[in-house]
Amino acid sequence: MFKNDYTRHNKICLRILRRSVAGNISIDLGNRLKSNKKLTLNDLAGLAGVSTSTVSRALSDNPLIKKETRVRIQALAASHNFSINTAASRLRTQKTKVVAVILNLIDHTEQSISDPFLLKTVGDLNQALNSKGYDLLLSNSFMATDNWANYFINSQRADGLIVVGQGKSDEKVQEVAESGVPMVVWGDPKTESSYPIVGSNNHLGGEIATEHLIAGGCKNILFLGDPEHMEMTGRYSGYQDALKNHAIKVDSAFTVACDITSSAAYAKISELILSKGLFFDGIVACSDMVALGAMRALKERYIGIPSDVAIVGFDDILMAELSYPSLTTIKQNTQHAAQVMVDKLIAQFDGKKVDSSLIDIELVARQSTKHNQ
16 A cells, blocks of 8 residues: 555646646746747757757758658747757767759759769769769759758768859759858859859850851850859850840840750741741850750751751760761860869868869860861
């Protein structure tokens, strides 16, 4: 009988203690919220009714925590403007020796990892990372969550990010930069940014391509591509400047916007010829794949290349050399660029500040332009 009374007494004391602790936590949280003090991880755990380790894992999007629990805790954190100090968190965690490479593909595009230029860039990055003892984790902007820092870094999937492509908007990239995560972007180094960009001199490339066509006698030159894409904007402005330098009118009718794929370029040129006839004698394509799509449309209509229409691409993928006629193009040195990007990322791991870098480009003249027949 005495033993049962003793057990009952212990249970009652334990319930009182729990209520007291919970009450104190509630009062402390209430006071903290009223005073607008920043919540700690312990505070958030108290609000969520879970341990601090569960909160930490949930905010890092760790798959060990049930999805509904992660969503609930993340929503609670967002409602209280709670965020992990990413830079401080990384100092406490073990390095993964993995770098996430994100293909920043824009919405409403058919461009994918199968794009030869992206494949070459990823291959060059993989070699550069391996030479420094790092593995590559490949993803794209459609597969990754909205919060790249949480998904890749806080969850310990990777130590840093290399983003391939700025797209039409760098909102997600900017969020990563603000979080303090080590990151390098392949894009246009001439654009203003708060993060390091490595890329070709797109403006100069567009200018050289257009100058090359003008030197071959072209007077009615199309720009084929997407001028709103950050990297293509530079190529388009170079095209415009070259026309102005030769007193050739910049006419919007000669700007043909299309997706960065060969199929989109093929459809656009086919439609253009069908509706307006052959009113152009040169094409500056924003990429080699776009140029190859245009060439297919012209050849199907027995339009001579370069006798009727000369074409310059951009990238110098392997298919540019193997096509017939072979494609004149602006070469991007992705092998050198990959090494520069990896070096800049590793420098950030060591706490160093890095700047953007411009990679040299060169014209590779082949059969698709007139003075290389």
